[in-house]
Amino acid sequence: MKTNKKVKNTAILLLHCQDQKGIVASVTDFLHKNGGNIISLREHVDQQTNHFFMRVEWELKEFSIPEEKINEYFETMLGTKLQLSWELHFSSTVPRMAIFVSKYSHCLFDVLSRYESGEWKVKIPVIISNHDKFRHIGERYNIPYHYMPLNKNNKREVEAEQYHLLKKHNVDFVVLARYMQILSEEFTKKLPNKIINIHHSSLPAFAGAKPYEGAHERGVKLIGATGHYVTPDLDAGPIIYQDVISISHNDSISDMKRKGKDIEKIVFANAIWSHFNHKIITYQNKTVIFN
């Protein structure tokens, strides 16, 4: 294991499988023998399901297997034998992220600020909205903005068009920056663990459309936000990140909404960051996050 402050090209392997003896030894031996210098290694065993998870990142500089052959070699030498599920990523690939938005700007602006400042190494090839409100924002950043209004009857065709746009722009993942529409089962199933939503409560409390109203009604002393992957079950997908802030009787619903915006945008950003840095493995509707 040898590190360098200006690491340029690394490979990241996310794997999981039934727990068994010798997995770490096998994988690290495979990397070591082929000249791979491990930058970081994290593993986890879920003791209830007896399932094993691992994230390993190594430098490609002196790695003897060419990038395009790693998948094949890994499959042949380890994948089949250990019955692994895995994903391989390269740090040199810039992920392509689509934004869906409706009428609230705070998450949209926060995401775009991180993009504009270079804090996030992503490309944003497309913004999709059911409102025309932020067209000028798309123009400001030179990002194609598609206004796709929805009504009772056109959801199926609009979603088909949305999916077509995502494919056309080679989108790797989608972030719902307070997109106030429920995606169909059909749509979400085509993009498993590829759609990140920000829900404005600490799930599972107050799922659904009006969490701040629910929180005010119940008289809670904390409000929160949850970044999660979208699945066909509304607000029930794997949770990536959560945080809360304290409130008091003194906070009206509008105070809660104002304060909530800050926690929403920070939680949303954390969830997205973990995703495009390949820190997350999803299994049985839960996440393992190697931050």
Added chain:
Amino acid sequence: MKTNKKVKNTAILLLHCQDQKGIVASVTDFLHKNGGNIISLREHVDQQTNHFFMRVEWELKEFSIPEEKINEYFETMLGTKLQLSWELHFSSTVPRMAIFVSKYSHCLFDVLSRYESGEWKVKIPVIISNHDKFRHIGERYNIPYHYMPLNKNNKREVEAEQYHLLKKHNVDFVVLARYMQILSEEFTKKLPNKIINIHHSSLPAFAGAKPYEGAHERGVKLIGATGHYVTPDLDAGPIIYQDVISISHNDSISDMKRKGKDIEKIVFANAIWSHFNHKIITYQNKTVIFN
């Protein structure tokens, strides 16, 4: 308004009513004209219900109305006119607190540590449990310990006996230090806003008996605790205090329980402290807390 570092005798008035003009002026004028030096004053208006809340504390030293007459004078001069609901407390009265406990010790030990060290100015005249496990703890602190086992058939009579004990010991309020029995509607209705429970989740998430199991199953990234008043609706009473801590995939259910104990005891203590310092007004199943 005039304060003194070693305030000894103060009166505390907690009041609420339909909002109307001039309440603060009327109350402060009443206190001022009778020589009462206000130590602290907090008010709140709930804009949804248009309801007014106030806590005011003043020194009794130069107050011209005798302690035992304050209620009568206040009623005559302000209470009826302004249609106030109010409570009057005196700082010189040491509250009498009963503890109910089952088999977990962390909240019990924490409460007793605060009592033993003098951090809390309360008397603990009685401990009641459905297990005999902590009899030696009662003996250690010289507090009568009543082992009152419950089964399917004896709840009504046991609760009657418990209530009798509370009356006999002049108990002002009850704290459920992880008491794993559901109190009957009859019992809770006799002690409104006088029973404080610690629930081991951030309510309304994971109400019921096994919140950590539920949290683990859902894969949440935060676990919490809620201190609340007990009402006939299980885990649905007015929330006094809540807090959370972060967890990760790395935390098993037993890790969550271990970490949860710390947050439970701190939240429980905060809720109890606010209660016996007369900081809380309850209205429509919510709390206004003037900390």
Added chain:
Amino acid sequence: MKTNKKVKNTAILLLHCQDQKGIVASVTDFLHKNGGNIISLREHVDQQTNHFFMRVEWELKEFSIPEEKINEYFETMLGTKLQLSWELHFSSTVPRMAIFVSKYSHCLFDVLSRYESGEWKVKIPVIISNHDKFRHIGERYNIPYHYMPLNKNNKREVEAEQYHLLKKHNVDFVVLARYMQILSEEFTKKLPNKIINIHHSSLPAFAGAKPYEGAHERGVKLIGATGHYVTPDLDAGPIIYQDVISISHNDSISDMKRKGKDIEKIVFANAIWSHFNHKIITYQNKTVIFN
């Protein structure tokens, strides 16, 4: 006291004085007798200095004293007698806020996002920077952007010009959005409690230019941010708001800087919000904040 959900025009009085009997009664009586409906009232007595602080907000609708006469009447009837220091503000006045910035964008972008979305009811008449880097941002928002480079010799004249600009634009207060220049004693003394800085540590730890480097060197497990008023003593002015986040050995200095940006912008925004909503009284280098 009578509230209305759509309160339009209110007056806010921030006052402090040596503690004395009857202040609250006098002030509320003054407002009540002139038809002022109190929206909120908060008071505080510092028991060490025996100093009294109060914030009261009331509706102007039925208040019989005209806005431009309130100061005079209040002075005549209460101010002199009680030897009060006070400020009067009107909710209808939109505060004018200047931004100073250097090369980091996260606080700048966050402030402008709140401005653009209408979350903050402020005007931003001018942006001043010692770098030309964000000229296009000024243009984007149609805000005059003044590039005013500093060197060893020109500080006095540049600051004179900056002060002139602030006067010309009727600026009410200044926010330093990671402005990496030390303001002179002369400049800061002209704007007491009118300049808000964000310092990227939990002061007093790691004052000075490189707090994250200091935090990493010391091996702390928390990093923080502090929003404070600027005084002639570097990083020693009255603290308005602070928060922290947990870090671990796993966080390099660059990770700390990345994570720190989020806490910086939230803390900065909270401090600014409290200021322009007239929640803050400053006394003896400390703040009383009636949030």
Added chain:
Amino acid sequence: MKTNKKVKNTAILLLHCQDQKGIVASVTDFLHKNGGNIISLREHVDQQTNHFFMRVEWELKEFSIPEEKINEYFETMLGTKLQLSWELHFSSTVPRMAIFVSKYSHCLFDVLSRYESGEWKVKIPVIISNHDKFRHIGERYNIPYHYMPLNKNNKREVEAEQYHLLKKHNVDFVVLARYMQILSEEFTKKLPNKIINIHHSSLPAFAGAKPYEGAHERGVKLIGATGHYVTPDLDAGPIIYQDVISISHNDSISDMKRKGKDIEKIVFANAIWSHFNHKIITYQNKTVIFN
């Protein structure tokens, strides 16, 4: 890698060395070939110092090297070659912890509550104090209590006696539960990374004897606590755990002390727990904590 819910006997290896290729592969290969089933593995590379850290825990059940030989075998096969510093621990060994205390009870009571309830698997063979105040607590728990008063002249001999007691009781580590005496350089050097202190501020802010007074004077909005190893430099040893809570102008010094007690005892407990569960590696006055 194979786990079991009721893991009984495991070995834990904490190691660090100059970073080099193949360490993880070498260590996991060594364990795997000798039948060791890895329960958990965590590694870290400090990119500034280019130093490597690792914690690995494995089951002893089918491990072919006898417990008492593991050190020798590991030294021979890996330690010398890779120039490792390491410690080996066994989960079956119950650590022996001495408590030093002065006049505050909250940390003492909290530690003893965890001990009494079985939450912590430790032995407490001795309590040492410079006051006689808690003698009855020692008696309550059947723990020898040594009252060893200190004055200007007897520090050297008292510390010699204290050290003698620690040796006599085979103490593994010492916890200073608000022990209000400064340990000499000589004493601390004999117990490196074996003495855990709780400091009642978020170090490095407010080191020294009166942190709450300092925090109040400075007008901070957060107070904290720091669990750290004791070194000859006062309050400057490696930090293990820190946390903070929010305070306001409303909190007097005595409020801060009251609230501070809760954060102190939780931070203290977290630091101690990480230590006796062998989660900590110390290097260059900083900690790597594999929680």
